[in-house]
Amino acid sequence: MSNKLVLVLNCGSSSLKFAIIDALTGDDQISGLAECFGLEDSRIKWKVDGKKQEASLGAFTAHREAVEYIVNKILGDHPQIAEQIHAIGHRIVHGGEKFTQSVIIDESVVQGIEDCAALAPLHNPAHLIGIRASQASFPELPQVAVFDTAFHQTMPEKAFIYALPYKLYRENAIRRYGMHGTSHLFVSREAAKAIGKDIADTNIICAHLGNGASVTAIKGGKSVDTSMGMTPLEGLVMGTRCGDIDPSIIHHLVSRLGYTLDEVNNLMNKQSGLLGISELTNDCRGIEEGYENGHKGATLALEIFCYRLAKYIASYTVPLGKLDALVFTGGIGENSDLIRAKVLNLLEIFNFEVDDERNKAARFGKQGQITTDNGPIALVIPTNEEWVIAEDAMSLLSK
Numbered sequence: 001m002s003n004k005l006v007l008v009l010n011c012g013s014s015s016l017k018f019a020i021i022d023a024l025t026g027d028d029q030i031s032g033l034a035e036c037f038g039l040e041d042s043r044i045k046w047k048v049d050g051k052k053q054e055a056s057l058g059a060f061t062a063h064r065e066a067v068e069y070i071v072n073k074i075l076g077d078h079p080q081i082a083e084q085i086h087a088i089g090h091r092i093v094h095g096g097e098k099f100t101q102s103v104i105i106d107e108s109v110v111q112g113i114e115d116c117a118a119l120a121p122l123h124n125p126a127h128l129i130g131i132r133a134s135q136a137s138f139p140e141l142p143q144v145a146v147f148d149t150a151f152h153q154t155m156p157e158k159a160f161i162y163a164l165p166y167k168l169y170r171e172n173a174i175r176r177y178g179m180h181g182t183s184h185l186f187v188s189r190e191a192a193k194a195i196g197k198d199i200a201d202t203n204i205i206c207a208h209l210g211n212g213a214s215v216t217a218i219k220g221g222k223s224v225d226t227s228m229g230m231t232p233l234e235g236l237v238m239g240t241r242c243g244d245i246d247p248s249i250i251h252h253l254v255s256r257l258g259y260t261l262d263e264v265n266n267l268m269n270k271q272s273g274l275l276g277i278s279e280l281t282n283d284c285r286g287i288e289e290g291y292e293n294g295h296k297g298a299t300l301a302l303e304i305f306c307y308r309l310a311k312y313i314a315s316y317t318v319p320l321g322k323l324d325a326l327v328f329t330g331g332i333g334e335n336s337d338l339i340r341a342k343v344l345n346l347l348e349i350f351n352f353e354v355d356d357e358r359n360k361a362a363r364f365g366k367q368g369q370i371t372t373d374n375g376p377i378a379l380v381i382p383t384n385e386e387w388v389i390a391e392d393a394m395s396l397l398s399k
């Protein structure tokens, strides 16, 4: 059978991740990242057959130029790959309540994504630019939207309604939506396979720890609670995002300390989290290095990150009742044996017993159990959001 390749685009506010991926096997033929949009040194990096390449995109360029570069230069150099692309799959962070599953993009879908932009102002406008650019570059190919929020649409009202006047939900769609759904879905399915259980009978807590981070309680394959909220700001401590804080701090910053609302938004999204606490870096590798060298800020940031995460994990035993596996994924979850061990030790009440050898072995893309066989199971499962997007695109198009 000929390969069914899908070009997957994940447009962020200042970057674009892409992959050309086989929907059947999940293997990527080409993958890369265009970054520093709008700055003097916008650039693109990619990998073909394990070989890394890099180029400048030109000063002050952004999504459109990046898509054009992918089409004209990268695919131009690899026509045998280009001609096997059947569809474009777009990661869309916010689909509100309108999109409960992936859809083929038409003008009404574009309008729907635009309608959700107020709920994800950093993400959805960038996705729309990516959709328009790839429609222009690939007019003959179908485009599919895959939503981060869709997986969490199974949450019950008690998990998604804020304790605000109900009218704000009814009239303004203000509620918790949750993100990283594509990752939580993939990882929970793989975890069920790894422990030899049917996903329908499985209770899993999944911690996706990347630049953004969220934890989800998954019962019978369905999301029943998750830590991100109306936007990706709620919940855990993240690279540059604060996660949960007392909402009155916003009023205090504006009325007493003279911040504008835009400055507060920027502060909480881009200057907080690991970066804000450590006063060193948002990158977990740098935080770990600081911690090893006795850097006070990095040590505190690491401690708060693990403490908040452990508290969330413990609280998700409430909707689940019982736990078959705790799963770590995302750049931090897949690589930081230090953070995993710290979190499992904080969860002592559940009797997790870290197996140091297994914990060290499950890094850099390797899946595995990281606890001993004497207690509850914690696993590392590398995520693959791009594969889910490619699979969804091909299965929608074959209907």
Ligand SMILES: Nc1ncnc2c1ncn2[C@@H]1O[C@H](COP(=O)(O)OP(=O)(O)O)[C@@H](O)[C@H]1O
Binding pocket: 209, 210, 211, 212, 239, 282, 283, 284, 285, 286, 288, 330, 331, 332, 335, 336
């Ligand atoms: N070996 C490692 N040890 C600890 N943290 C790591 C390691 N490799 C990557 N990370 C961390 O993973 C995070 C990025 O995760 P990733 O899932 O790639 O993010 P994104 O949300 O952009 O997809 C960064 O904080 C990075 O420092």
Ligand SMILES: CC(=O)OP(=O)(O)O
Binding pocket: 093, 148, 179, 180, 210, 211, 212, 213, 232
């Ligand atoms: C929703 C979100 O936080 O995405 P990312 O982790 O890619 O920033």
Ligand SMILES: [Mg+2]
Binding pocket: 210
């Ligand atoms: Mg990611």
